[in-house]
Amino acid sequence: MKTMMTLAVGVVIAAVAGTGPAPAPELASQGQFPHERHAALFTSCTMCHSGVTGEGAVYPAASMCAGCHNGQIQPVVEYEPPTAGAYAADNFSHAAHPPIDCAACHQAAGAPAMTVQRAVVDNCLSCHGIEAEHQAAPQSPCSLCHQAAPKPASHIGLWVQEHAAVAAPAPEACASCHVRADCLACHRPGGADPAPGYHQADxxxxxxxxxxxxxxxxxxxxxxxxxxxxxxxxxxxxxxxxxxxGYHDGQQxxxxxxxxxxxxxxxxxxxxxxxxxxxxxxxxxxxHGPDFNAERLRSRNPQACTVCHGTAVPGGSP
Amino acid sequence: MKRSFVRVLVAAGALALWTAPALAQGYQVRLDTWFQSVAYQGWQLDSVPFASVDTNSSGGLEYNGYAVRCGQGATSTCYYYTEGGKRQGAPLVSTLDAALWGLGVQGLSFRLKARAGTDLSSTTVWPAVDPTMQLLEAYGEYKNKFLTVLLGRFHEPSRIGYIGVDGAKADLYLFDRRLELFGYGGWGMTPGAPLVVTSQYANPLDQYQPTERQYVLGGGLGWRLKGFEGRWLYHREIDAASSANYLFAERTALDLAWYPKRGISLTGGVEYDIGQAVVGTADVTAGYTTPKRNLRASAGWRRYRPNFPLWQIWNSFDPVGYNAGFGSVYWWPLRGLELRGRGEIFKYEDANATDRFGTVEDDGWRGLFGVTYSGIQQWRFDGNYWVDKGTGSTQVGWDLRATWVPPLPDLVLTAHGGRISRPMEYRYNDVEALNGGLRADYTPMADVKVMAEARYLWEKRKRPDAAAFKWDQWRFNFGLTLYFGSSPDTPTLHPSILLIPEARSAK
Incomplete structure (x- = not known):
């Protein structure tokens, strides 16, 4: 225990000494910008994202907002362009993609104008037709955009141990990225070979x-x-x-x-x-314990009862 | 057995070669092969007449220094374990995962997941490698926006377990997939094994066993509303050999998830065994993740009660469940640093059993503290310390892992070690176990992955008698993963893209 504590403290000190501040939240500004409220003002995506067909996404400077949000025309707002960071679609290049309308990717089918969101995966799949259950990246058309499968916000910490509560009510949500075979990597019945990473080494x-x-x-x-x-x-x-x-030899x-x-x-x-x-x-x-529901069990399957009671099962014959 | 395993491997290779020319189709084949070499000291049960047994200084019974357990009376027989012969295992397991689509019908695909395993040693010691060939899944699937149909062998995952079915399943999606109605039926499998219930391999100790496979019928609905998701399931297994439609299982389960605000979740569910009228596994968890995603905390309650098929006698032994309160915190204070802690306190329900030989614990607690640091380039460090104060068992341990990604392409080296101290009630079998190992993962090309590992387990049995024999062992692991298939890295664009004038040059 003492060794562990010493090690833990050492790691923390090393971390403090060797790293900078915690990372800024990913694309928080983009997620917060209310595109739909500006629908009447901006008639074209490129009014703000003029360089987007080049390499990387381009965002407007904060001064552009201040043109209206100056405290007189509109209330002052705080806005910072998103920093270049870890994009989920790390393989995707706007420049390399054949030119199509922005809304074809960044707006759900049938959604009102300027209800902008990150690329809608279903829209990608409608063209990059994955006709069967798709495979995990990089062995699938997903690798068109993703070097590795992007992790949703929930997939942090010991997600592997805690995912059941989220996955069970809506397994369809998992199917956005995972196929049945992914589940069987750990949830396989009677695996003779070790599920990678599930059990500790010893x-x-x-x-x-x-x-x-x-x-x-x-x-x-x-x-x-x-x-x-x-x-x-x-x-x-x-x-x-x-x-x-002789197994329970500690207790005669x-x-x-x-x-x-x-x-x-x-x-x-x-x-x-x-x-x-x-x-x-x-x-x-x-x-049997005092709460044993013999009649219930007998009515469902009396065959287990016959193991001890033979044909004379209490409550009636099987 | 070995010959049949080779046949299976040849068949898998032939399948891979056969699929190669099918360029018009989309296909993926993944072949995982794993081999381990292990050797350890075996045990052997021995016996002596009661008259040959002595009483040791602490009042226990022993023979030649070995603690023994005896029956009642002076003429009874006493039993004890001594060192057995050296046991050697060499399990070789290959798992094939194949998908085939592009058969002229949009949405039609076929999937296969099969495992071939054997123990190459002369003494078969490895579990679950019989039978040599095991079919986990093999089904055809048709899928469109409103309907998914499966036909073949598949596993249905849910709160009540991983239910294997040889049959069909249909999912109907309504209201823009916000509502799902599903049903399945067919013949069932053994819980937790890719075997039918009549298989001899599901019954190594020759217990009572059904004579025919069970019919399976299930269905339910799921919904995905904004911030509120749920799924309800009804599952029934019917004894095919019984004219009275006796049941193997009748269970239902409900899972709910509520996300009232970003970062806040309330999830939970309950399983109810209709056949026995008892509540099975249940839980509820409240979770919170900070907007910056640098802290995640959860707390909740859970209950666990084992479930046994209705055809087995174990339900009449009235197994009891335990209730547990738990909490966890994950904190990322700095880039690359994760601190985590988990804790749980639990108590069994009243077993209503007479305790004739002393106190049997019915409560306990578990806790874990862990650190991961990946802030140094090419390195990652993990450490965990845990305590499990259980009922009838207690263990304390730690593990450490250092992973190095050297400035060589596609190579990862890992060193790991740990210690467990594991006293157990009812047995003279207190154990202190240390382990350490080295592992290398190499990806020489995108379609090939290789793994090799050497691991040593040093186990000291702190028994007070002569049966404190060694269980030290080396384990050598080798793994190979191969991918075949149509290459997604150079995909053909969908024809509709090519209708866009500007896109015609993109191909």
């Missing part, structure tokens, strides 16, 4: 604790049978007979009092134990 040592505490939710990607038991079996950790395992009476631990971490138990090994005792010792 995960073989770390996984027992995470599996036991269920912090990792292993079964989202791994089947306890095909994956967990398969490896635990070859490592010598599984057993057909529950009494014949584990079998007699394992109920709470098992209910809390049943997924972990299943990684080594079979149904038949548990049933060898639980056929006579009820595993």
């Amino acid at each position: 995960y073989v040592a770390a996984h027992p604790a995470e599996a036991w505490s269920q912090s990792a939710q292993c079964s989202s990607c791994h089947n306890p049978g095909q994956f967990c038991q398969d490896c635990h079996q070859t490592a010598g950790l599984t057993s057909d007979e529950i009494r014949s395992t 009476s584990f079998n007699a009092g394992h109920g709470q631990a098992a209910r809390q971490s049943l997924e972990s138990c299943v990684a080594c134990h079979t149904e038949s090994s548990c049933v060898s005792c639980h056929r006579s010792v009820s595993p």
Whole structure:
């Protein structure tokens, strides 16, 4: 811990000494400029962006605004042209692109005049027809404009670990850039090869604790049978007979009092134990808790009930 | 097995060559191949009669210095683990990802994702490489502005998991794609595996298993209104072998996201197991990102409860879930510097089980502090320190990673290391593990990526008995990724562009 703290402080000091101030927000001014409110005033895009068909985007100087926003005609406003920075379309060149109307890219189809926005990807795709699900850049027509897939504002921090809350309600939004195969890079069922970057390098040592505490939710990607038991079996950790395992050797009476631990971490138990090994005792010792909804389960599938109860399933025969 | 793996590789190569002349089509093929060599000390279960067991100074039972577990009574048998033979693994896994389009029908495409894997060692120790050939996805897709139809094998991602289906799916988009209605049906797969539920490979320990594949039926709707998105799903799996239409699963899930202002989000969802009438996994998260995007904070609550198919007996054991409050902060105070912290405190619901041998923890907390610095040209440093005070398990660890992009084209070198201290309840198996490794990623050309890594794991088992044997091991990894396909870097412009007079010279 002490070592880590020393290192962390060192990194912070190095960062302070070795870098300048934090970067200006990307294109904030452009995003804030209300194009539509000036629609009547500016009849042509090139009135302000006269050099745009050359290399790079050109923005008007602040003095141009001050012509009207001088405190007498209109209130004074603060405006700074966007600094040249990281453009999402880092491969795109206005000069190289065949000349087309600005609105063809920078305005959504059917939108009112001067509702300007960054290039509408759907508009790009309408010409650069990606007829199937497109691939991730740079292996796709996306590389026409993007050297690397631009990251949305949400993709910061440990986005990989936290993306589910945003992706689940609207997976279509992800499909703007990602294809199904991208999801399968990590969410692939039962991967025998490591998902790149998902688990830490020493995960073989770390996984027992995470599996036991269920912090990792292993079964989202791994089947306890095909994956967990398969490896635990070859490592010598599984057993057909529950009494014949020396695994829980730190607690001699584990079998007699394992109920709470098992209910809390049943997924972990299943990684080594079979149904038949548990049933060898639980056929006579009820595993059901006080809230067990036997009738509900019986009505949906009584076959699990017959494992212990045979054909005499309480509440009716299967 | 090895022979069939070679056949699969040859078939993949033939596919790549076969697709090459199809210039009129659009196609992409990606072939990832990964190989690892690993060797470690195995374990072996042994037993002795109770009469041969001694009581050690701390009152425990042991045989020849090994801690043992015994059954009840003087005639019972006692069990313990000793050193087993050396186990050696050499898994070789290739994953093929192919897409084909441009078949004369706008919006029609075909996709294939398949995996071939084997363990080249004489003792198969690697998980999930059986069967040799595994088909993850293979489907035809038709897509236009209002409709998407899939036919074949696909996986449907959702809050209830990654559901594999051999069948069809249709998505209907209405109101300028603000409303989506979808439905799917077919035959189901094993949860978390590209296998059918009747496969022997999904059942290595010979448990109870369905005799026929299940029918799958699901559907729902999604909406994308301004600042408010949501998706609702109903999923049902029916036992095909049962004339009474017994269920393998019946679940529903709802996900919502609300973005009231730029930088503010409220997301969450809940899964409900209709078959058992229990609430499954649920969560709600409030997030805030500053306008300058130099700070992101979130806080929320989540619940986790494992889900098992209705045909398995595990639901009758009444697994309980835990509830957790969590928060996280990511701060970018300077260019290239990220400070991050996460924390979570959790508590299990009442297990209603008699605790006969002492206290079993039912709560815990987890925390992580990390730093990333990429402000020095060609370098990136990452470090994390974490604590996981769990129930029945606790671990404390750190990891460090330094990445160097030398002034050579397309080469990245990474050194990494870490330490874990991992005591566990119920076992004499406290572990201190150190690891370190070097990795090189090289991209000699745009269509080829190569990776090589050497990694050493030093694991010290701090058991108080003779079973504190070594588990140290070297691991060597090699990876190769190949891309084939129509080159997007020299694209042909769409014919409509060429109708623009000024654009005719652009090609």
